Each structure stands twice: as structure tokens, then as C-alpha cells.
Amino acid sequence: MTGQHPDERDAERVRFDIFKSIDRLRLSAWLTLAFERLWPRLLPLLLVGTVFVILSWFGIFRMLPDLARLGLLTLFVLSLPVCLYILLKFRLPDHAEVSRRLEDVNILDHQPIAVQSETLATSKDDPFAQALWDEHRRRMAERIKGLKSGMPRTNIPELDPWGLRAVVGLLLVIAFAFSGGPLGGRLTDAFRSHSASNALPARIDAWVTPPRYTGRPPVFLTSAANNEEKQFTVPQNSTLVIRIIGGNGSERVTKTLPDGKPAEVPVKQAAKTEENAQPAKDQPRNFEIALETNTAIGLTDNGTVHSEWAFSVLPDQAPTIRFTKEPSSAVNGTMELAYEIKDDYGAASAQAKVEQIQPAAKDARPLFAAPEIPLSLPKRGADGGETKTTKDLTEHVWAGSEIHITLLAVDDAKQEARSETKTWIMPERPFSNPLARAVVEQRRVLALNANAKPDILNMLDAITIWPEETIKNSSHYLALRSIRSRLNLAKSDDQLRDVVAYMWQVARGIEDGALSEAERSLREAQEALRQAIEQNASPEEIEKRMADLRKAMNKYMRELAQQAQRNPKMAQAPDPNARELRQEDIDRILKQIEELAKQGSKEQAQQLLSQLNDMLNNLQMRQAQQGKDGQGDQMKQQMNKLGELMRRQQQMMNETHRLEQQRQNGMMQDNGQMGQEGQQGQMSDEEIAKALKGLQEGQGKLQSDLQQLMDDLNGQGITPNKDFGEAGKSMGEAKKSLGDADGGQALDQQSNALDALRKGGQDMMKQMQAMGQTGKGQGEQGQLDPLGRPRGDGTGSYSDVDRNMLPGEADIQRARQILDEIRKRLGNALSPQMEKDYLERLLKFD
Numbered sequence: 001m002t003g004q005h006p007d008e009r010d011a012e013r014v015r016f017d018i019f020k021s022i023d024r025l026r027l028s029a030w031l032t033l034a035f036e037r038l039w040p041r042l043l044p045l046l047l048v049g050t051v052f053v054i055l056s057w058f059g060i061f062r063m064l065p066d067l068a069r070l071g072l073l074t075l076f077v078l079s080l081p082v083c084l085y086i087l088l089k090f091r092l093p094d095h096a097e098v099s100r101r102l103e104d105v106n107i108l109d110h111q112p113i114a115v116q117s118e119t120l121a122t123s124k125d126d127p128f129a130q131a132l133w134d135e136h137r138r139r140m141a142e143r144i145k146g147l148k149s150g151m152p153r154t155n156i157p158e159l160d161p162w163g164l165r166a167v168v169g170l171l172l173v174i175a176f177a178f179s180g181g182p183l184g185g186r187l188t189d190a191f192r193s194h195s196a197s198n199a200l201p202a203r204i205d206a207w208v209t210p211p212r213y214t215g216r217p218p219v220f221l222t223s224a225a226n227n228e229e230k231q232f233t234v235p236q237n238s239t240l241v242i243r244i245i246g247g248n249g250s251e252r253v254t255k256t257l258p259d260g261k262p263a264e265v266p267v268k269q270a271a272k273t274e275e276n277a278q279p280a281k282d283q284p285r286n287f288e289i290a291l292e293t294n295t296a297i298g299l300t301d302n303g304t305v306h307s308e309w310a311f312s313v314l315p316d317q318a319p320t321i322r323f324t325k326e327p328s329s330a331v332n333g334t335m336e337l338a339y340e341i342k343d344d345y346g347a348a349s350a351q352a353k354v355e356q357i358q359p360a361a362k363d364a365r366p367l368f369a370a371p372e373i374p375l376s377l378p379k380r381g382a383d384g385g386e387t388k389t390t391k392d393l394t395e396h397v398w399a400g401s402e403i404h405i406t407l408l409a410v411d412d413a414k415q416e417a418r419s420e421t422k423t424w425i426m427p428e429r430p431f432s433n434p435l436a437r438a439v440v441e442q443r444r445v446l447a448l449n450a451n452a453k454p455d456i457l458n459m460l461d462a463i464t465i466w467p468e469e470t471i472k473n474s475s476h477y478l479a480l481r482s483i484r485s486r487l488n489l490a491k492s493d494d495q496l497r498d499v500v501a502y503m504w505q506v507a508r509g510i511e512d513g514a515l516s517e518a519e520r521s522l523r524e525a526q527e528a529l530r531q532a533i534e535q536n537a538s539p540e541e542i543e544k545r546m547a548d549l550r551k552a553m554n555k556y557m558r559e560l561a562q563q564a565q566r567n568p569k570m571a572q573a574p575d576p577n578a579r580e581l582r583q584e585d586i587d588r589i590l591k592q593i594e595e596l597a598k599q600g601s602k603e604q605a606q607q608l609l610s611q612l613n614d615m616l617n618n619l620q621m622r623q624a625q626q627g628k629d630g631q632g633d634q635m636k637q638q639m640n641k642l643g644e645l646m647r648r649q650q651q652m653m654n655e656t657h658r659l660e661q662q663r664q665n666g667m668m669q670d671n672g673q674m675g676q677e678g679q680q681g682q683m684s685d686e687e688i689a690k691a692l693k694g695l696q697e698g699q700g701k702l703q704s705d706l707q708q709l710m711d712d713l714n715g716q717g718i719t720p721n722k723d724f725g726e727a728g729k730s731m732g733e734a735k736k737s738l739g740d741a742d743g744g745q746a747l748d749q750q751s752n753a754l755d756a757l758r759k760g761g762q763d764m765m766k767q768m769q770a771m772g773q774t775g776k777g778q779g780e781q782g783q784l785d786p787l788g789r790p791r792g793d794g795t796g797s798y799s800d801v802d803r804n805m806l807p808g809e810a811d812i813q814r815a816r817q818i819l820d821e822i823r824k825r826l827g828n829a830l831s832p833q834m835e836k837d838y839l840e841r842l843l844k845f846d
Contacts, residue, residue, distance in 0.1 A: 033093040041090045043165070045083035050168050052076050052190070057175035059185030066193050073190050202251060204299070204306070206242045208291070210235045213412035214345045215380060221309055230309060234291055235345075236316045237413065240309075242287040242299065251306070253287040256296040265289055319343035319417040321350065321409040324386045329427035333394040334613075337375065338386055339419065343411050346380035350409040352389075357402045357423070364449040367497050371396045375407065376610060390613055392523065395504055397447035399428035435476060436510040438463060439483070443503040446487075450496050453487060460484040479506045518552070518559040525552040526613060533597050533605050542597045550590060557586075586612075638716070641709050642764070646757050649702055649731075653750040655695060660743035663688050689741035696738040699750075703731040706757075713764065721763045727756035 055061060061069050157163075178184050206221040214235045220226060244251050253265040268286040289297065291311050299307040325338035341347050352373035360366050376389045393399060403426050407419035431437040442456050463470065464480050471477045483503055490496045509517075529545040537545075589612050596605035662683050683691070706728050710720040730753035737746035 030093055033097065037093070038090050041087045044086055045080075047165065047168055048076065048079050048083055050172050053187065054168070054171050054175040056185050056187045056189055057179035059183055059189065061189040062185050069190065069193075076190075202301070203245045204242065204251075205245075206240070206299075206307070206309070208232065208234050208238050208240050208311070210238045211345075211412060213348065213380075221307075231312070232309065233312045233314060236292060236313050238291045238311075238313070240287075240289040240291055240297060240311070242289075242297075243284050244287075245284045249285070250302045251285070252300050253289075254298045254300070255289055256298070258294055262298070316411065316413040316415065317344045318415040319347045319409045319411045321347075321407045321417045321419045323407065323419055323422060327405060327422055327424045330390065333399075333427045333429045334390050334392045335373075335427055337373075337389045337391075337405075337407070339375070339389075339407055340386055341375075341378055341409050343409070345412065347377055347409045348412045350375035350377060350407065352391075353406045353408055354398070354426075355404045355406075356398055357404060360448065363451065365451050365493075367447050367450050367493055367500060368397050371398065375409075376606065388610065390610065393426055394429035396426070397444055397500065399426050400444075401426055431507065431511050433511045435463075435471065435480075436507040439480070439503055439507040439510065443500055443507065446496065446503075447500045450493060453490075453496070457484060457487060460487070473510075476510050479509065482506075518556040522549075522552040522556040525549040526609065529593075529597075530606065530609060533609070536600070539598045542594060546590065546594045546597075553586060553590070638709065638712060638718075639761070639764070639768075641705075641712075642757065642761050645702065645706055645709065646754065646761075648698075649750060649754050649757065652695060652698055652702065653747065653754065656692070656738070656743050656746050656750060659683075659688050659691050660747060663743065688743075692738050692741045692743050692746070695746075696735055699731060699735040699738055699746075703728055703735065706731065718764060718767045721760060723756045723760035723763060727753045727760060730756060 055072075061072070064072065179186070204222060208219040208221065210216040210218070216235060219232060219234065221229075221232070226232075242253055254262045255265055256262045265287045268288050289295070291313050294313055295311050297309045297311070298305060320342045322340055323338070324340050328336045328338075330336055337352060341350060352375060354370045354373065356370070371391075371393055373389070373391050373393075376387055378385060378387045403424055404421050405424055406421045409417045431440055438459075442459055445452050446456050460480060460483060464477060464484070467474075467477045471480070483499065483506060486502060487496075487499050490499050508520075512519075525545070525548045529542075529549050532541050532545045589608065593605050593608050593612070596608065663685065706724065710724050710728075713720050730749045734746045734749035734753060737743075737749060
């Protein structure tokens with residue numbers, strides 16, 4: 001430059017300053033152009049982030065359910081790749097683009113800025129061309145003085161003509177201010193579950209349900225009484241239930257067994273909806289744990305211990321069973337077993353296992369297995385005591401065989417107990433008729449070996465080959481030929497078993513006649529009633545079974561009496577301690593069985609039915625003898641007449657009391673102005689007086705019947721004492737008072753008459769005993785009931801069942817009240833379901 005002209009040096013200096021300013025201007029234009037390209041591509045990402053921040057600060061993510069929160073968060077996450085893809089299209093401006101940007105902004109033609117950085121394409125050896133190019137650059141440089149880079153132009157208004165981006169910015173400011181308040185959210189809310197904050201506080205109920213057979217009530221662990229208790233003693237096989245309603249579902253239940261290893265208890269699966277097959281949101285979460293050994297239970301919530309319980313489990317002891325007496329049989333051959341069963345909660349079932357000592361022949365084909373003998377169970381909760389079971393096995397083909405008998409008992413936990421084994425001869429029914437005895441023997445041979453069928457056919461042919469001399473009754477001959485035909489046609493074992501059963505019916509018919517059918521019907525009716533009581537049948541079913549039993553009982557007693565008349569040997573008792581059972585005794589027992597069964601007292605009804613069965617098994621009918629025995633029956637008839645008089649007088653007294661009570665009620669209504677005459681169900685004074693006078697005739701009839709009874713007693717050598725006279729006098733006075741419609745006076749006189757009749761009856765019994773008419777000459781037989789127990793009164797009649805076994809009238813009434821109250825609570829729609837479940841278990845408990 002030292003060789004240059006001063007003017008040229010000044011021009012070079014000017015161009016240097018121009019290019020230096022252009023470089024600064026080019027940098028500004030480069031930044032402006034880069035911003036114009038970056039901002040439209042960065043704005044979507046910023047808007048997505050801004051909306052996310054706005055929603056977080058407004059607490060939207062915290063208020064949304066987890067499913068909606070996760071869905072919205074997923075949308076934001078999926079939008080990020082789209083925004084990044086748009087941003088990746090950004091590229092930086094190059095040198096030429098910057099020059100064009102400056103030329104466009106400053107409205108320069110001929111590219112004066114681009115020329116400054118260009119070189120001449122011609123040869124450098126051409127001085128003229130070079131000078132000309134330099135002059136051109138100088139002139140262009142003069143034009144670019146004072147250039148501007150211009151403002152950025154992002155084209156955002158074209159993309160968002162409504163200016164919604166400003167709304168987002170405004171919401172961002174508002175959300176920022178809102179986030180500082182108590183309801184404001186946090187940026188991390190979108191990534192956390194907020195069900196705990198939105199859920200209702202968890203309600204936790206826990207209870208232990210002992211096995212039903214224990215009879216123990218549930219233990220409510222979370223009740224106010226047990227809230228502070230941590231140690232509980234429960235029966236083995238109890239079930240712990242923990243129910244959680246509400247909460248956030250983070251509750252956990254763990255159990256620790258004696259080995260010390262804790263294990264988490266899974267939630268019992270709840271019912272699922274049909275639409276999404278998912279548990280309902282408000283469905284309670286149940287945890288069920290079977291308590292079979294000592295167990296510790298812990299309930300935690302988010303790692304925090306909520307409750308802890310420790311359970312000591314009482315083991316279920318195995319039952320025991322033993323004979324209290326040797327096996328025996330009743331008069332009619334019914335087997336009787338006396339035994340004792342003990343168990344901590346009562347046995348569930350018991351049976352007698354029978355095995356035949358003498359094994360069957362090697363080539364034999366028996367048709368029947370060992371008999372099944374279910375045993376009666378003692379009442380649950382009873383502390384031991386003897387229990388008795390009777391079973392008529394005389395029809396079984398093993399009857400008369402030597403057997404081994406073992407008692408088995410099983411409790412509800414399936415634990416079994418065995419008694420000692422007794423050797424005994426199974427009782428059999430004796431047959432006095434030779435023909436019946438022959439049929440029974442052949443029946444036994446066929447039942448023990450079906451292969452003996454040809455021999456039995458030959459034997460039947462031999463028996464019936466000369467019926468004129470061996471078989472007096474033609475119906476018996478026809479029955480034997482019927483057996484032979486059935487046996488000949490029988491092919492299968494089932495058909496042979498039918499023949500065996502038919503042979504028993506024929507033998508019973510030959511021996512007893514119609515009595516065998518009556519006894520069979522009676523046994524079937526007893527068994528049907530026993531099963532109905534065992535199965536807790538409805539009162540209508542019990543009433544139907546009782547009607548069938550009464551009908552069968554009447555038929556049996558009638559047939560038994562007819563047989564006694566046909567057989568003179570039965571006219572006298574076979575031993576001096578013969579026991580007697582009257583029809584009124586049977587009716588009284590049947591009525592009590594029906595009442596107990598309808599009230600749900602299953603154990604008492606079954607025991608009473610068993611006692612009735614014992615009476616029938618030991619029953620021996622006696623017929624009246626001539627002379628003294630005939631006179632004894634007449635005395636008994638007079639006692640029955642006296643009892644009927646007392647019953648009628650009691651009914652008369654009850655009716656008088658009812659009418660007098662209505663009169664008193666009417667007077668109370670008149671005095672208190674609580675009602676009016678003629679009200680429905682209330683008789684008027686005139687109607688009451690007329691009804692009282694209507695009883696006068698019946699009272700007079702009672703007085704005349706009493707006089708007739710006194711005359712009959714005089715004719716039989718018994719002098720009625722003054723009490724009968726006093727009773728007749730009181731009856732006459734009551735008749736007069738009824739005629740005067742004086743119910744109050746009549747009631748007193750009727751009561752006096754009833755008391756006098758009782759006293760007169762006692763004196764009459766003493767006179768009968770003195771005359772030897774009540775069994776004094778028969779070893780005090782008249783003082784024993786059909787079970788051999790002393791009678792409760794001096795009348796020689798079976799007065800009542802064991803009062804230690806049956807509940808009294810007050811107990812029965814109380815039981816009815818309890819049952820009515822339970823049913824009332826069950827019918828209340830507002831009663832809690834848990835209470836209803838417990839009451840239903842009380843009704844079904846046995």
C-alpha cells in the first residue's frame with residue numbers, strides 16, 4: 001500500500017469500513033433470519049409445555065381419576081414426538097441467504113451486498129477488467145451505507161389469525177398465581193396417583209365367625225367393647241373376615257403362623273360387572289383367613305400398622321363313645337343300645353357297625369349286607385349322659401346270628417371315635433306257628449345264599465304237596481304257592497330280594513294276621529315323623545305326619561286288642577309286673593310331640609318319640625277277666641266318667657268367665673267414654689245375660705250326671721263321701737246363679753264344685769285301692785308306667801313324661817316369644833344385613 005496513491009488509500013480505507021459494518025449487519029440479519037425460521041417450529045413445543053403447566057398449576061391432574069389422569073398424560077407424551085419432528089426441520093441460514101435478506105429488506109437492486117464478496121471470473125492479467133470491477137464494487141459499496149437488518153417476520157399471525165396464543169399466555173399467568181393458593185397444583189401431580197386424597201376414609205370391620213357346630217356367637221373385633229383388645233381365644237376352624245369399604249386400596253393384611261414367617265393375605269375376589277368385567281369401584285374388599293392354629297394378624301395402610309390381633313386357637317377335641325349297658329332287646333325283639341357320647345361341641349353323627357362273626361360260605365352269594373343302625377345323638381351342649389337308641393332288626397336276615405357290634409361317632413371336624421366291640425346275638429322275632437317258622441327259615445337260607453334257590457323251591461313243593469293235612473287255612477296255602485311262583489320267576493338279585501321281603505310278609509301274616517300289617521304301618525309312620533323332625537320340616541308337614549301316626553297307632557291298638565280277644569292266653573298277664581298303656585296316655589304323648597316339633601325343640605321331640613317307641617316295644621295287652629277283673633274295669637270306667645265330669649265343669653267355668661269378662665270390659669268403656677255399645681266384638685248386657693242363662697241347662701245336666709255317678713258307685717260297693725255331695729250342692733247353686741245372669745257368683749260356685757270333685761275323686765281312689773282294684777295284689781303294678789317308672793299320681797295312669805327332660809309351659813311360652821321376636825327382626829327392612837345373617841343362623845341352628 002506504500003506504492004499506492006493517497007486517493008486510492010483513502011478509497012481502500014472507506015471500503016474496509018463499509019465491509020466491517022456489513023459484517024455486523026450480516027450477523028444481525030443472520031440472527032433475525034434464524035429466529036424467523038426457529039420460532040414457528042419451536043412454538044408448538046412451547047404451547048404443549050405451557051398447556052401442561054397450566055393444567056398442573058390449576059390442579060386438574062390432581063382432581064382427575066387415575067384413569068383419566070393417565071389418559072391425558074399419555075396425550076401430552078404422544079404430542080412430544082410430533083413437536084420434535086417439526087423442530088428438527090429447522091436449518092441455519094447460509095451466506096447468500098443472509099445477503100438476499102439484507103437486499104430485500106433495504107430494497108437494493110443489482111445485489112450490491114452480494115457483489116462485495118464476489119470476485120471477477122475473468123483473468124487477473126486483464127488490468128482493465130479488474131479496474132472496471134473494482135470501480136463497480138466501489139459504486140455498489142456507496143449504496144449500502146446506512147443499511148438496516150430489519151425486524152423478524154415469523155408468519156405466526158397467518159397460522160393463528162385469532163390470536164389464541166395470547167390466551168395461553170394469559171392462562172399461564174393466572175395459573176401461576178393460582179398455584180400458590182391452597183387448591184393449587186404442582187407440576188408433579190400428573191405423575192402421581194391422587195386416589196388417596198380423593199377417596200373416602202376407609203371403614204374397617206373385622207369379625208371372627210366360629211364354626212356353626214360350636215354354637216358360639218361371632219366375635220366383632222372392631223366393636224367398641226373389643227376395640228382395645230389384641231388377644232382373642234377362638235375355636236379351631238374359625239374364619240376371620242376383614243372388610244374394608246372406601247380408602248385408596250393400599251391396605252394390606254398379613255398373617256404370621258407359629259413358624260414366624262409372615263405371609264400376605266390376598267383380597268377375596270369381588271363380583272365383576274358385565275360391561276368391563278372389573279370389580280365395582282364401591283365394592284368392599286374382603287380378606288378371609290381360616291384360623292386353624294395360633295395366628296397373628298396385622299393390618300397395614302401404606303406401610304403404617306393400623307391394627308394387630310393375636311388369636312389363640314382351641315383345638316377341636318375328638319369325640320368319645322362307649323357302651324353304658326350291654327346291648328339288649330325289648331319284648332317284641334327290638335334291639336336296644338344304651339351308650340354315652342362326649343364331644344366338646346357335640347357329635348355330628350353316630351352309628352353302630354355290625355359284623356357277622358360266622359363268615360359266609362366260600363361259594364355263597366349273599367343278597368344282603370350288614371344292617372345300617374344310625375344312633376340318636378344327645379342334645380348339643382349336654383354334659384354327657386346316657387343316650388338310647390332302639391332299632392327293630394328282627395326283619396333283617398342276620399336276626400338270630402352272633403354278631404360283633406361297635407359304636408362309631410363322628411364330629412363336625414370329621415374326627416372319628418370307636419367304642420369297644422361287643423359280641424351279641426342279634427334279636428329275632430319268635431314264631432310260634434310251625435308254618436310261619438318254616439317260611440322264615442327258608443327265607444334266611446335264600447337271603448344268605450342266592451344259589452340255594454333250587455333247594456328252597458323243592459322245600460316249598462314239599463310243604464304244599466298235601467295241604468289238606470298240613471295247611472288248615474287256604475289263604476296260607478295260596479300265599480306259599482305265590483312265594484313259589486315269584487321265586488321261580490326271579491332271575492336277578494333285586495328280584496330275589498323282593499321275594500325275601502315277600503316271604504317275611506307271608507310269615508308275619510300267618511303268625512299275626514292283620515296285626516303284622518298294622519305294626520308295619522305304625523313303624524313307617526314313626527320313621528316318617530322322625531325324619532320330618534330331623535329335617536326341620538314345616539308345621540304343616542309335621543301336622544300331616546302326626547295325623548298319619550295317629551291313624552296308624554289307632555289301627556295297631558285295635559288290631560292288637562282283637563288279637564288278644566282271639567287268643568285266650570293273652571287274657572292274663574304273663575308276669576305280675578305287666579305294664580299298661582291307655583289310649584289317653586298315647587294321645588297326650590302325641591300331642592306333646594307335635595307341640596315340641598312345631599316349636600323347633602327337635603331334640604326333646606325326638607327323645608319323646610323314642611320313649612313312645614319304647615312303650616310300644618314293651619307293651620303287653622291284657623283283657624279283662626271275669627269276676628274281680630270285670631269289676632276292676634267297671635271301676636276304671638267310673639274313674640273315666642269322673643274325669644269327663646271334671647273336664648265339662650272346667651269348660652263351663654271357662655265360658656262363664658269369658659262372658660263375665662266381656663261384661664266388665666263393657667262397663668269400663670262406658671265409664672271412660674272410650675267406646676260405644678254395639679261395637680264390633682263386644683256383646684251388649686242383654687246378650688251377655690241371655691248367654692249366661694243359656695249355660696244354666698248345661699250346669700243342670702252336670703249335676704244330674706254327678707248324681708248318676710254317685711248311684712253307680714254305691715252299686716259297686718264304694719260310698720261317695722261328702723265332697724261329692726258338696727260338689728252337687730255347688731253345681732245347683734251355680735245353676736241358679738246362671739239363671740239370674742249373675743256370672744261372678746256362678747264362677748265362685750263352679751270353682752267350689754271343681755275342687756270338691758277333685759277331693760271326691762281322691763277319696764274314691766283310696767276306696768278302690770282298699771278293695772284291691774288298682775293292682776295292689778299285683779305287686780304294685782298299677783304304680784308303674786309302660787317304661788317301668790313310678791307314676792306321678794295315685795290314679796295309676798301315665799300322667800306325664802319326664803319333667804326333667806321336657807320344658808315346662810312357661811319355658812314353651814318363652815320359646816315362642818323368642819322365635820316371634822327373631823322373625824320380627826328378620827322382617828324389618830331396616831335391620832343390618834349382618835344382623836339378619838346372624839338371626840338366620842340362630843333359626844337354622846341345630
